[in-house]
Amino acid sequence: xxxxxxxxxxGDVTVIDAAGRITLGEGSSSFRDTVRDHxxxxxKKLLINLAEVSYIDSSGIGELVTAFTTVTNNGGQLKLxxxxxxxxxxxxxxKLYTVFEVFSDEAVGVRSFA
Amino acid sequence: xxxxxxxxNRSVETxxxxxxxxxxxxxxxxxxxxTDSGFGEDELHKIGVAIxxxxxxxxxxxxxxxxxxxxxxxxxxxxxxxxxRIQDEGEGFDVASLPDPLxxxxxxxxxxxxxxxxxxxxxxxxxxxxxxxxxxxxxxxxRTRSS
Numbered sequence: 412x413x414x415x416x417x418x419x420x421x422g423d424v425t426v427i428d429a430a431g432r433i434t435l436g437e438g439s440s441s442f443r444d445t446v447r448d449h450x451x452x453x454x455k456k457l458l459i460n461l462a463e464v465s466y467i468d469s470s471g472i473g474e475l476v477t478a479f480t481t482v483t484n485n486g487g488q489l490k491l492x493x494x495x496x497x498x499x500x501x502x503x504x505x506k507l508y509t510v511f512e513v514f515s516d517e518a519v520g521v522r523s524f525a
Numbered sequence: 526x527x528x529x530x531x532x533x534n535r536s537v538e539t540x541x542x543x544x545x546x547x548x549x550x551x552x553x554x555x556x557x558x559x560t561d562s563g564f565g566e567d568e569l570h571k572i573g574v575a576i577x578x579x580x581x582x583x584x585x586x587x588x589x590x591x592x593x594x595x596x597x598x599x600x601x602x603x604x605x606x607x608x609x610r611i612q613d614e615g616e617g618f619d620v621a622s623l624p625d626p627l628x629x630x631x632x633x634x635x636x637x638x639x640x641x642x643x644x645x646x647x648x649x650x651x652x653x654x655x656x657x658x659x660x661x662x663x664x665x666x667x668r669t670r671s672s
Contacts, residue, residue, distance in 0.1 A: 435581055436545045466570075468577050469642055473635040480633055497570055504645045505638055506627050 414438040414464070416445045424521045425454040426492070430463035433471030442471070446478040446489075455487025456524045460517070462493035467501060479510065488512075492520045536601040543588035543596060543613075548580040551598050555609055558600045562607050562668060571646035572607075572666060578639040579611045579662045587613030587660055606648075607666045614659040620652045 414431040427445060432438050449457060459475070461467075467475075475491075482489040490512040494502070502508040514520030537554060541547035555576045559569055580596065588594035594614040601608040626637045644650050649665035 434577065435548070435585070466573070468574060468581070469636070469638040470581070472638055476633055477635045501642070504642065506632060510632060 414441055416441060418445070418449070421458075421517070421521050424456045424458055424524050425449055426458045426460055426517070426521075428460045428463070432466040433464060433474065434466065434468045435470035439470045439474045442474045443477065446481065450482060450485050450487070455482060455485060457482055457487065457489045458492050458514075458517070458520050458524075459489065460492040461495065461498055464495065464498060467498055472501060472505060472507065476507065476510070488524060490514065490520060490523065492517055534601065534603050536599060538597070538599045541596045541598060543584045543590050543592070543594050545584065547584060547596060548577055551580045551596075551611070552576050554598065555600055558602055559607055559666070562602050564607070564666070564668070568666070575643045575646040575664055576609060576611075578643050579609070579664060582639055582662065583611050583613035583615070583660075586618070587615030589615065605668055607668070609664040610661055611664075612655060612659055612661045617654050617658070617660045 413436075414429055414433045417428050419426050419428070427449075429442070433442055446457065457478075459478075479489045492514050494513055494515075499508075502511065502513075512523065514523065537558065539554065541550060552573055556569055556573055559572050564572065583596045584590065588596065591614075597610075597612040599610040620640060623640060624631050624634070624637055626632075626634065626641050631637065643662070643664065647664045648667050649663070651663040653661040653663065655661055
């Protein structure tokens, strides 16, 4: 299964719920397009909910990083929510835990943008 | 970790096109063998990540999606280990010259983490340049490996 993405607004924060696999090909391009669409609409506070993401490869990690830099360069913020232990492992291995703000509680994550 | 069910050496070899579908195919073949060898769920996930990264390396960076170039996958099950070999027909690369993806200046690069993930998730990783051209990546997982 490739990735399924849906977006919802919580105040002025856009929560993107992702489910499935973010891998090279359709999965990573869908994620990239979704983030770009939000930036184009002026939604610059993005909280990516990865609770239902079973698998991310290096291409998917690359898309997370690119999304982070794109949002940041546009004056916004991108943070992560609800990492599975496998995704946590990947962020540890790649040292990206030093880059991303990560939350396990959505309300706390949303408030952090204020 | 459970022992190999048959206790015998077995191997599978296949030739794959240089497409992303082949990455999925290779993952399925290797995970079937790893499951049969008794690797657990977390181990299977790590093996899946490693095999996908190695296949993407062969298909994308080695063969550059060429319809004229193939990827050869060999999976060997032995009582103590699972060995996966992936050969491409590309121009080869020097693994020592790859940028360090953990260096501060590279942390925000979009790509370059595949080999890092392979190394993290297998017990042995070898890169060999083939006389015929191309590169062979060897991934070895020991059945006694601790998670």
